[in-house]
Amino acid sequence: MNRHAFRAAAEAVALPVGALVGAMVLFGLFVAALNQNPLEVYALIYRGAFASAFSWQNTLARAAPLVLTALCVALPAQAGLMVIGGEGALVLGGLAAAVIGHLLAGAAPLGVEVAMALGAMAVGAAWIGLAGALRHYRGVNETISSLLLTYIAIAVFNHLVEGPLRDPASLNKPSTLPIGEASMLGHLPGLDVHWGLGFGVIFCVAMYLLVSRTTVGFALRVVGGNGRAARLAGLPVGGLVLAACGLGGAAAGLAGMVEVAAVHGTANASLIAGYGYGGILIAFIARQQPLAIVPVAVLVGGISASGGMLQRRLDLPDATVLVLQGVAFMVILASEALYGRLKIFRPAA
Amino acid sequence: MTGIGWWGVPLAVLAGAIRLSTPFLFVSLGECITEKSGRINLGLEGILVMGAMVGYAVSYRTGDPWVGVCAAGGAGFALGLLHGLVCSLPRVNDIAVGIGLMLLGTGLAFFLGKPYVQPEASMLPSLPLGAWSASPQVRTALGVNPLFVIGLALALALGWAFRHTRWGLVTRMVGDSSDAARAMGYRVPAVRTVATALGGFLAGVGGSSLSLYYPGSWTEGLSSGQGLMAVALVIFARWDPLRCFYAALLFGGASALGPALQSIGVSGGYYLFNAAPYVVTLGIMIATCSPRRTLVGAPGELSINR
Numbered sequence: 001m002n003r004h005a006f007r008a009a010a011e012a013v014a015l016p017v018g019a020l021v022g023a024m025v026l027f028g029l030f031v032a033a034l035n036q037n038p039l040e041v042y043a044l045i046y047r048g049a050f051a052s053a054f055s056w057q058n059t060l061a062r063a064a065p066l067v068l069t070a071l072c073v074a075l076p077a078q079a080g081l082m083v084i085g086g087e088g089a090l091v092l093g094g095l096a097a098a099v100i101g102h103l104l105a106g107a108a109p110l111g112v113e114v115a116m117a118l119g120a121m122a123v124g125a126a127w128i129g130l131a132g133a134l135r136h137y138r139g140v141n142e143t144i145s146s147l148l149l150t151y152i153a154i155a156v157f158n159h160l161v162e163g164p165l166r167d168p169a170s171l172n173k174p175s176t177l178p179i180g181e182a183s184m185l186g187h188l189p190g191l192d193v194h195w196g197l198g199f200g201v202i203f204c205v206a207m208y209l210l211v212s213r214t215t216v217g218f219a220l221r222v223v224g225g226n227g228r229a230a231r232l233a234g235l236p237v238g239g240l241v242l243a244a245c246g247l248g249g250a251a252a253g254l255a256g257m258v259e260v261a262a263v264h265g266t267a268n269a270s271l272i273a274g275y276g277y278g279g280i281l282i283a284f285i286a287r288q289q290p291l292a293i294v295p296v297a298v299l300v301g302g303i304s305a306s307g308g309m310l311q312r313r314l315d316l317p318d319a320t321v322l323v324l325q326g327v328a329f330m331v332i333l334a335s336e337a338l339y340g341r342l343k344i345f346r347p348a349a
Numbered sequence: 350m351t352g353i354g355w356w357g358v359p360l361a362v363l364a365g366a367i368r369l370s371t372p373f374l375f376v377s378l379g380e381c382i383t384e385k386s387g388r389i390n391l392g393l394e395g396i397l398v399m400g401a402m403v404g405y406a407v408s409y410r411t412g413d414p415w416v417g418v419c420a421a422g423g424a425g426f427a428l429g430l431l432h433g434l435v436c437s438l439p440r441v442n443d444i445a446v447g448i449g450l451m452l453l454g455t456g457l458a459f460f461l462g463k464p465y466v467q468p469e470a471s472m473l474p475s476l477p478l479g480a481w482s483a484s485p486q487v488r489t490a491l492g493v494n495p496l497f498v499i500g501l502a503l504a505l506a507l508g509w510a511f512r513h514t515r516w517g518l519v520t521r522m523v524g525d526s527s528d529a530a531r532a533m534g535y536r537v538p539a540v541r542t543v544a545t546a547l548g549g550f551l552a553g554v555g556g557s558s559l560s561l562y563y564p565g566s567w568t569e570g571l572s573s574g575q576g577l578m579a580v581a582l583v584i585f586a587r588w589d590p591l592r593c594f595y596a597a598l599l600f601g602g603a604s605a606l607g608p609a610l611q612s613i614g615v616s617g618g619y620y621l622f623n624a625a626p627y628v629v630t631l632g633i634m635i636a637t638c639s640p641r642r643t644l645v646g647a648p649g650e651l652s653i654n655r
Contacts, residue, residue, distance in 0.1 A: 082444060082652075084391075139640040140631075143444060143652075148581055148627045148634075151574070155624030162620070277448055284445040319459030326395075326453025330435060333446050337438035 011345035016285060019335035023328040030323070036314060044313055045324075048306025053192065055305060060193040061263070063294075063301030065090070067200030068255035069279025070286065070293045071207060072128060075248035076142070077288040078211055079241050080224035081135060085146025086252040087276025088153030089127045093120035093253025094260045095157055098267035099165065101179030101260070112183040116257050117199075124253020125246040127153060132245030136238045142245075154272060161267060175268035185262040196258030200294070203251055207290040220244055252276065281329045300325060357486065358609050364490030365605020366598050367497055371562070372397065372572075373597035374500040375555025376579035377586065378507060379425075379548035381593055384583055385511065386544035387524035387537075387650030390432050391447025393552040394576025395454020396425045400556025402462035405567035409470035414561045417470065418496070421557035422550045428454055429549015433542030443652060451576070465567050473562045496558040500594070503551075507590035520544055524648035552576060573604075578627075585630045587646040600626045 028038030049059050072086035097116040104112045131149055134140040162174040185195045211217035223230040223240050230237050255275060260267050282300055286292035307321040376393050383390045400421035408417030432450050436443045476498065479491025511517035523530045523540045530537050555575070560567050582600055586592035603626050607619035637644055 082442075084444065084448070134635060137640070138635055139638045139643065140634045141638075141643075144580065144584060145631060145634065147577065148631045151578070151581075151627040152624050152631070155620040155627075158620040159618065277451065280445065280448050281452070284442065317460050317463040319456050319463070322452060322456025323460050324456075326449060326456045329449035330431070330446065330453055333441060333449055334435045334438055336441050339440065 007345050011339065011342070012287065014345070015335050015338055015342075016332050019332040020328055022335075023324075023331035026331065027324050027327045030327070036316070041310065041314065041316075041320075044309050045303065045306040045321075048309030049302030055302075055309075057192045058305040059298060059302040060191075060197050061301075062304050063297040064194070064196035064200050064262075065255040065259055065275040066278050066282055066297040066300060067197070067204060067293055068251045068258070069275050070282040070297060071200075071203060071251035071279075071290065072124075072248040072276070073280050073283035074286065074288040074290055074293060075207060075211075075244045075251070076128070076132065076241075077283065078217070078220045078224050079244040080227065081132065081241065081245065082143045083128060083131060083146045083245065083248060084143055084280055085128060085131060085150045085153075085276070086248075086255075086279050087272070087274070088146070088150035089124035089249045089252035090256040090259070090276055091150075091157045091271050092127055092153050092256065093124040094256025094271045095160065095165075095176070095267045096120050096123040096253070097257035097260045098176045098179060101183050102177045105180040105183060109182050112179075113185060113261065116179070116183070116261055117254060120253040120257035120260075121250035122253070124249040124251070124256065126249070128249025128252065129242055129246040132242050136241045150276065157267075157272075158269070161269070165267075167266070170266075170268070173268055175264075175266040178266045179261060181265075183261065184265060185258065194258070194262035196255075196262050199254055199258060200297070203254070204290045204294055207247070207251075211290060216240075216243075252279070281333075285329070285332050303328075358613060360486060360490050361609035361612065362602050362605050365609060366602035367491075367493055368562075368601070369604045370597040370601025371494050371497045371500060371558040372555040372575045373578070373582060373600050374497070374504070374594060375558060376552045376576050377582040377593040377597055378500065378504060378590055379429075379551030379555070380579040380583045381548075381586070381588060381590055382507070382520070382551070383429075383541075383545045383548035384588060384651055385524045385648055386520045386541045387527065387648050388433075388436060388443050388541050388545055389447065389580065389652060390429070390450070390545055390548060391444055391577065391580060392428065392432050392450025392454060393447075393548070393579050394572065394574060395451040395458075396428045396549050396552040397454075397556040397559070397576035398572050399428060399454040399458040400425045400553030401560040401571050402458040402465065402556075402567055403553070404557025405470050405560040405565075406462065406465045408472075408561055409465060409468050412471055414471050414473045417561055418473070418554055418557045421553040423553070425549040425551070425553020425556065426546050427549070429552070430542065430546040432549065433545035436545070437538035437542055459569050462567055462569075466569075469566070470561065472565065473558075475563065494558060494562045496554065496562065500597075504590045504594040511590065521648070524650050527650055552579070581627060581630045584644065584647075585626070585633065587644070588648065589646065596626075 031038045031041050048055055069086040076083040097120040100116045100119040104115055131142045131146040134145050135142040161176055165176045166174050167177045187194055188198050219235045220240050223237050259271055264270055282296045286296045303321050303325055307318045310316045310320050311318050376397055380393055403424040404417040404421030407420035408414045432446055435446050475492035476495050478493050479488040482488055523537050527537045559571055582596050586596040604623055606622045
């Protein structure tokens with residue numbers, strides 16, 4: 001690695017970390033204003049998120065869907081598209097997985113799991129691919145269309161889950177028929193964490209290789225950098241845009257499958273938990289780099305996981321962790337303005 | 350619905366449209382101001398929830414709901430200002446900041462609003478527009494949220510101001526061509542920041558209309574995403590304040606149709622009716638966009654036009 005690349009990499013790590021520290025100071029002042037000791041709060045957040053095997057398990061389980069929904073933003077971003085509809089792809093992917101899992105109940109568990117994953121990915125890919133196609137062929141802005149598609153997806157989901165696909169036995173919380181204990185996703189070998197995390201990490205690594213190490217990925221980044229130049233160079237812009245959106249949607253759909261097959265065992269309103277929106281912020285903090293998504297998602301998952309600990313020990317509302325996340329996101333997003341501005345990261349002329 | 354039978358459905362939809370459209374109206378007017386200046390604020394959802402909480406808490410503390418409305422607007426103004434200032438920094442993406450603000454606003458509202466879930470704040474009075482009628486249903490249905498009337502007046506005033514006042518023209522110029530605005534000597538980031546803060550003020554007031562008017566109260570499940578929908582609504586209204594009013598009525602009516610049909614025993618398709626406005630908005634976008642032409646009426650500097 002030459003010195004220039006090293007400085008750039010150091011900047012990419014140091015700026016978000018510095019911003020995070022700044023956000024922690026701000027949040028610490030907020031907490032101090034409410035007569036709590038900030039150091040005690042942070043110690044508890046650490047304990048709730050990373051101090052024990054149990055807290056790690058909680059953290060990683062929360063990070064798993066976020067990794068996948070962040071990919072739904074980061075992949076289209078390579079082609080210059082800003083997709084914010086991961087929530088819709090997740091919800092419909094989860095529904096598809098629940099339906100497939102129930103229909104195939106009793107078959108070989110591995111086969112059922114593969115079918116659920118493929119079905120969920122196909123539905124998610126089609127949903128976000130639709131936003132990409134509208135963008136490419138009709139010039140409809142993908143940010144807005146994917147947001148609208150999310151609302152439509154949630155309406156379709158609620159309609160089906162409370163209507164035709166409802167399990168008559170689910171009284172208080174309308175759900176689809178359960179996929180059955182046998183088809184539930186197992187744990188990663190040696191860890192107490194379900195396979196969703198494994199899917200996320202594998203997906204991120206594969207996408208890193210695709211984007212950074214193949215000609216297809218290079219072409220994709222050309223499209224994102226300058227669409228006109230890509231067209232003049234004869235690149236298949238439409239196909240690349242659709243592929244990026246489709247892969248992103250497949251990731252979000254897989255997140256839905258993971259939530260159904262590893263956590264809830266059925267599709268219900270618990271799927272609409274805002275993972276899609278969390279993924280957007282994670283992708284931005286990871287600066288749309290697939291490999292950076294994993295640590296960022298683990299950090300965010302850890303902060304969420306510590307909410308219960310803060311509530312029990314300090315009697316703080318469970319929204320405390322939302323405030324911390326909100327402050328951190330705002331400061332880190334604002335720190336984007338500092339790239340290339342700090343002297344120590346600039347190569348000596 | 351015994352007294353008036355099937356007529357209860359259109360009446361319930363009308364009443365529901367008026368009742369449910371008030372928050373839509375304010376957030377869409379706020380988003381309209383922001384987008385006219387060339388920025389998009391997806392954080393109005395957070396501002397709406399924050400406004401609902403602050404309005405309710407202040408009304409409970411002071412006993413005067415109107416003070417609550419003003420405080421809600423003030424909280425919205427502060428959050429809008431935050432969005433505006435952060436987005437004025439170079440290379441900061443307004444859409445991502447909006448999503449961050451959504452999280453921050455909801456988080457702060459849930460955090461600070463915890464003690465106000467139980468107590469009962471004083472509510473805004475209702476305007477008895479149905480006093481002429483003998484039927485109690487009609488009278489109940491036409492008891493209108495005063496903020497609805499204020500919102501209508503505001504929509505008319507904004508439509509006029511965008512066309513006829515210096516401020517309106519500057520805002521539109523900044524939104525349509527920042528180069529032209531710079532050439533005229535206006536500071537583009539400052540205008541946009543003010544526009545975003547004013548948009549936040551209106552969204553905050555919209556939040557208070559959720560919590561301070563019957564059957565309002567402050568709960569964490571108060572908003573059903575009206576703040577995010579504002580973006581769709583403004584596109585639907587093609588960036589025209591008066592059309593924002595009609596669009597808000599339509600979106601409110603669509604939300605009211607489901608419960609109204611349920612009350613007479615039709616329960617299927619409830620959610621699909623709720624989604625109808627989004628399908629229509631998407632349809633309009635598909636029909637009017639082409640790879641060479643963007644939406645008619647859209648401010649030229651808006652990032653969603655590119």
